[in-house]
Amino acid sequence: MAKTARWLRRGGRRILFVALEGVARVAGLRHAPMLGKVIGELEYRIAWRRRQRCAHDMALALGRPVGDARVAMQLRHAHHINAQAAIEILALLAQPHDARMLWSRLVVAGEEHLQAALAAGRGAILLGTHAGNGVLLAAGLAAAGWPMSVVYRQARMAPAGFLGRGFARYGIEAIAANEGLRAYGRMRAAVTSGRILFVTLDQGVKHPKDGVTVRFLGKLMSLAAGPAQLARHTRAPVLPVLATGYDGAWQFRIEPALPSDAGGLEAVIEQLARASERQALLHPALWSWHHRRWRKLPVAPATMSIWNEDDPACPNPAHRP
Numbered sequence: 001m002a003k004t005a006r007w008l009r010r011g012g013r014r015i016l017f018v019a020l021e022g023v024a025r026v027a028g029l030r031h032a033p034m035l036g037k038v039i040g041e042l043e044y045r046i047a048w049r050r051r052q053r054c055a056h057d058m059a060l061a062l063g064r065p066v067g068d069a070r071v072a073m074q075l076r077h078a079h080h081i082n083a084q085a086a087i088e089i090l091a092l093l094a095q096p097h098d099a100r101m102l103w104s105r106l107v108v109a110g111e112e113h114l115q116a117a118l119a120a121g122r123g124a125i126l127l128g129t130h131a132g133n134g135v136l137l138a139a140g141l142a143a144a145g146w147p148m149s150v151v152y153r154q155a156r157m158a159p160a161g162f163l164g165r166g167f168a169r170y171g172i173e174a175i176a177a178n179e180g181l182r183a184y185g186r187m188r189a190a191v192t193s194g195r196i197l198f199v200t201l202d203q204g205v206k207h208p209k210d211g212v213t214v215r216f217l218g219k220l221m222s223l224a225a226g227p228a229q230l231a232r233h234t235r236a237p238v239l240p241v242l243a244t245g246y247d248g249a250w251q252f253r254i255e256p257a258l259p260s261d262a263g264g265l266e267a268v269i270e271q272l273a274r275a276s277e278r279q280a281l282l283h284p285a286l287w288s289w290h291h292r293r294w295r296k297l298p299v300a301p302a303t304m305s306i307w308n309e310d311d312p313a314c315p316n317p318a319h320r321p
Helices: 002-027 032-046 048-062 069-094 099-104 111-119 134-143 162-168 181-192 226-234 265-282
Strands: 106-109 124-128 148-152 173-176 196-200 212-216 219-223 238-246 250-254
Touching (some): 002 069, 032 069, 048 069, 048 265, 099 106, 111 238, 124 265, 134 148, 134 238, 134 250, 148 162, 162 173, 173 181, 212 265, 226 265
Parallel strands (some): 148 173
């Protein structure tokens, strides 16, 4: 019975993916904000039990009282903004868009940090998050002449090859994380040849045994060790990317490279986790709190601190875990 239910859920997600792809092809980037608000609002209102749980866990992660109206408002906006991003991503990958169109919807600050990182001759790792339209960022950078490689995970709901073909439309090398050691080899080849490798860690890995468990926004999350291992072995600089807003164009900021003396593998993973977590703490309305990879995770023990007292993003000390 459980196996049948699992297959039905997967089938439902595949049908939903195909339907959204069709909508995205017709709507394109122009109508994505309006559709995103409608679809996101429906999702927010219909899944009320999930919404209550997300709001509870989100409040704890942000150091705010459970039931805080500001948290509910930010969670609602996160549904809207992430639905918009999903529609835009499908539209971008389903058919090509020229550089002029891409950059009309994109504002990127901090490209000088990327230039400085590449000048060292060891490539660079861009550490993105599931906030805003990261695919648009990668496509825009590629269109501007930056040598881009993107690590993605082939989801069961997406047709085989859809994501890879979509990235190729923009001259982006697509690396499927599902390929394990082969994927790591391609990631290493990308940075050692001077390319920019775009990775995300903030949704973790499905099976805890496949990663290293850390505290992430108050939950116990297993993060893939590959990017941290890659940074240690190649000494490629890691530059966090923050989505900072949307006002008709997605706003991103590329930050300076993280310190390269974090230590062993687990210390580097911890460093990357904190850098990724900072996105949700600084701009909570942009991050995908309602994604099942985070909301279904167990709450971390209170003794596992996520805060560095010297971090300017740290909230009021009274609200620290």
